[in-house]
Amino acid sequence: MTSVSTRLVRLLNMVPYFQANPRITYDEAAIDLGVTVDQLREDLTQLFLCGLPGYGPGDLIDFEMDGTTIEVTFSAGMDHPLRLTSPEATGILVALRALLEVPGMVDPAAARSAIAKIESAAGTASGQEGGVAAASDEPAPVESSAAAAVRSAVRDDHALSIDYYSASHDVLTTRVVDPIRVVLVGDHSYLEAWCRSAEGVRLFRFDRIVDARELEERSAPPEPAVAAGPDTSLFDGDPSLPSATLLIEPSASWMFDYYPLRVERELADGTCEATMTYASDAWMARFVLGFGSGVRVLEPQSLVERVREAAVAALKAYELGGAEVGG
Template sequence: MSSVSTRLVRLLNMVPYFQANPRITRAEAAAELGVTETQLTLDLDQLWMCGLPGYGPGDLIDFEFSGDTIDVTFSAGMDHPLRLTSPEATGILVALRALLEVPGIVDPEAARSAIAKIESAAGTATGARGGADAAIDEPAPIESGTAAAVRGAVRDGRALSIDYYSASHDTLSSRVVDPIRVVLVADHAYLEAWCRSSEGVRLFRFDRIVDARVLDERSSPPEPAVQARPDTSLFDADPSLPAATLLIDRSAAWMFDYYPLRVVRELPDGACEAAMTYASEGWMARFVLGFGSAVRVLEPQALADRVRESAAAALRAYEVLPANEGG
């Protein structure tokens, strides 16, 4: 799922959320929205620059920060029903369709119904798609029984027995968990739950839950675990490690699905600058070399020099030496 689409959905809901929860703290809001406090701050900064046409200081969304609490002081109309323009409706439709691809985040039937209603209201379900009923006639997204069971257990407050595949240990384990919530981290849906065998809160990635069975007992995680915000520190960059800024060609954009990269800046030609932490300069140099011209180190300079020297040494190893003259 696109991180842009995910953020769009979150931003559209944040102003009414803060109005419904006056003077909520950053930690509480981040926990309920399923994001880190750092991401919440970035979202608030983004909202601060949105508002009504004209975009003067009196037209923009405004917040009051008192200590660690947040209040909406001007909503710029986002607390009223929206009349969507065609581009706005398209953006929401893209986000909804993207959400359907993440198991467990939404009820596929509910999302499909919302898509059909938005298309009909915005007039986008006509023409080439064959009329206003086109969206309704589309087949519903198929949700696995496992994802439906997990989402249902979270909604109904039931305990779960799951079979979970650990990619880091290449093992399949069975455990009973008490679901707390579903969170979205780095474009993947996770079940946050109290694991009874580990006696601690764990995050279980939806696509690695092989099987799930809803138990005939209530979910009963310890209250401190429920009140605490989701611990996504495992997915955050380690500040003690160096970070490299890489220029990644659009042909290598698939890297973002497999490596812990953070987008720094998107470029007009489809390439982007991204940051990646590393523990070993030698390993990082070999990593970059493996992508050839599709990835280039912008900084630090020492790493760029090492990659350049390694590439030059590799080329020299393939140079054809001239034949000796004169026998």
């Protein structure tokens, strides 16, 4: 899989290239563009979905292809040099900087380079070279070795061995997976992959991949799993697992960044009601008690009673221990 920035540059240049080389063959174009014929066909399919607002027939880029040659029949304006207005450049910069904060989505060095180039062009046009130069010299964010290994394996279609922390089960497991794609759900990036041990598609959150090692063997997820598109069923809850409704105080709101919670509603005082699936009542009771008064169980009642009993037992043990020390 080609990096996003590299492919974007190629796509932006393809229409002018084909206009300058009408009726060029697939093999010749692939050599000139430095890609395989299969990748060229994939790029052309992508371009068929691009065009002018309206995005209907007559608005999208179009080609005439007779099986062996390619010719542009409608360029949708992409035959002109790309020129960004100030708002457009600002929007792209904001998006690129946001992607830099999400592990695994882009190559940090490539994104930083793109940011520097856009800033430089915008600064030159507005006469602000001094401020832009300082921004352009910013180093690329440091990418974790695990995130880099995952991104490389997705790009090169290699299998991965990962050490993964499961928050709902409170365990660290090692498994071999066949990467499919990197997806963004909410504020987090996930590796979607075929898990060989589970024999199914799973989503692995990047910040819970403790370690990752790219393997020499090719990634080989089942074709139906690849064709099915991103599987976000994790966020709908596993119907085979129990689900708890929690009342979360603002002081414990950081837990949304680390645990698979779904916000149901926000209250006027800043607290939130959220649901969370879990593997066992014993684990969930320990989990909730660890937050003290910051988290309270609303449902199910069986879990409410279990947490209450555990809290009472802990207080009795504390009082007994204090009495023994005092005696």
